[in-house]
Amino acid sequence: xxxxxQSPRYKIIEKRQSVAFWCNPISGHATLYWYQQIxxxxxxxxxxxxxxxxxxxxxxxxxxxxxxxxxGVDSTLKIQPAKLEDSxxxxxxxxxxxxxxxxxxxxxxxxxxxxx
Amino acid sequence: AQSVTQLGSHVSxxxxxxxxxxxxxxxxVPPYLFWYVQYPNQGLQLLLKYxxxxxxVKGINGFEAEFKKSETSFHLTKPSAHMSDxxxxxxxxxxxxxxxxxxxxxxxxxxxx
Numbered sequence: 001x002x003x004x005x006q007s008p009r010y011k012i013i014e015k016r017q018s019v020a021f022w023c024n025p026i027s028g029h030a031t032l033y034w035y036q037q038i039x040x041x042x043x044x045x046x047x048x049x050x051x052x053x054x055x056x057x058x059x060x061x062x063x064x065x066x067x068x069x070x071x072g073v074d075s076t077l078k079i080q081p082a083k084l085e086d087s088x089x090x091x092x093x094x095x096x097x098x099x100x101x102x103x104x105x106x107x108x109x110x111x112x113x114x115x116x
Numbered sequence: 117a118q119s120v121t122q123l124g125s126h127v128s129x130x131x132x133x134x135x136x137x138x139x140x141x142x143x144x145v146p147p148y149l150f151w152y153v154q155y156p157n158q159g160l161q162l163l164l165k166y167x168x169x170x171x172x173v174k175g176i177n178g179f180e181a182e183f184k185k186s187e188t189s190f191h192l193t194k195p196s197a198h199m200s201d202x203x204x205x206x207x208x209x210x211x212x213x214x215x216x217x218x219x220x221x222x223x224x225x226x227x228x229x
Contacts, residue, residue, distance in 0.1 A: 004159070033217075040125070042206055042219030043160070056216065091159060103148050103167075103210045105217055107159035 002026065004108035006092050012114045018080040021111045025073070025094030031055075032069055033105060034077050035091040043091055049075065079113075087115045118143045120209050122220035130228050135179075135194040137223050139207035142188065147209045149190045150217070151181055154204040163205075166190065177201070202227045 005024040013019050025032050031050050035043035046065065048056040051072040060067065064083070069075040079086055089112050093105040123138040141147055148167050152160040164175025171183040181192045190207060207220040 006159075009157075040221070042120075042208075042221050043217075044219075045216060048216065093160075103217075104150075104162060104165065107152075107161070109157075109159040112157075 004092055004094055004106055006090075006108035006111055008111055009109060010112050010114075012116065013082055015084055015115050016081040018078065019082055019113065020076055020078045021090050021092075021113075023075045023077070023092030023108060025075070025092070026106055029094035029096050029106070030072075031095040032075050033093040033095070034067055034075070035093065037089040037091055037110070039088070046077070082113075082115045084115050087113055089113070118147070118209050118211055118218050120207050120218055120220035122205075122207050122223050124223055125221065126224045126226065128226040128228060129197045131199055132196050135192070135197045135201065135225065137192040137205050137207075137225065139181075139190045139192065139220060140188050141190060141207075141209045143209055146185075149181075149183060150208045150210070151175065151179070151190070151192050152206045152208065153177075154206060154222075156203075160206065163192070197225075197227045199227050199229065201225060 007022050033048050034046045037043040046060045047067045049069040052069050067077045089110040091110045092108045095105045119142045121140045150165045151163040153163050154160050163179050164173045166173045166183045174180045179194045204222050206222045208217050210217050
């Protein structure tokens with residue numbers, strides 16, 4: 001089966017610019033996650049969707065970050081305006097959690113964002 | 117709140133030597149535990165997981181980990197390191213109520229020829 005797809009793989013922008021990332025989860029996976037991984041740290045959950053509803057966005061900086069999952073499939077994560085500290089790898093993951101008892105998450109390759 | 121601590125941000129071993137990456141967790145209920153590997157410029161790949169049952173878990177690429185409840189540990193081992201094992205290794209625990217995955221800070225494994 002196809003894995004989690006993300007695009008773009010790399011993005012360089014200047015501070016105060018906007019950027020958007022796209023994620024296509026594994027077919028049939030109800031749950032989708034966006035993580036931020038800053039260099040030298042483990043991934044930190046930004047937002048979790050169950051189908052097209054938000055389950056947890058407590059760690060999402062809502063003044064500049066937004067995310068949506070229309071129709072419960074693809075998702076986009078947007079940063080507007082970007083700050084230097086947003087430089088990180090943004091990982092998307094999906095899970096059948098909600099449909100089965102498995103809690104395994106499947107990760108995409110990530111988008112490496114550099115803010116200059 | 118659940119948390120994960122990985123001892124040692126960098127571990128260096130010689131090719132053929134034992135690999136031991138340490139992970140301790142805090143959890144008020146029996147945890148689900150995972151080890152992920154992250155190769156440069158790639159996403160996370162699941163190495164192995166513990167949910168229930170046998171406490172010694174075998175994963176891909178010759179890795180295994182043992183769940184020790186009394187020590188709240190889930191250390192990752194491999195008898196003989198290979199150059200291709202050089203990567204970032206992430207230990208994680210899951211909140212069974214929310215499905216939220218909590219990661220440690222990661223350990224970079226370097227394998228010397």
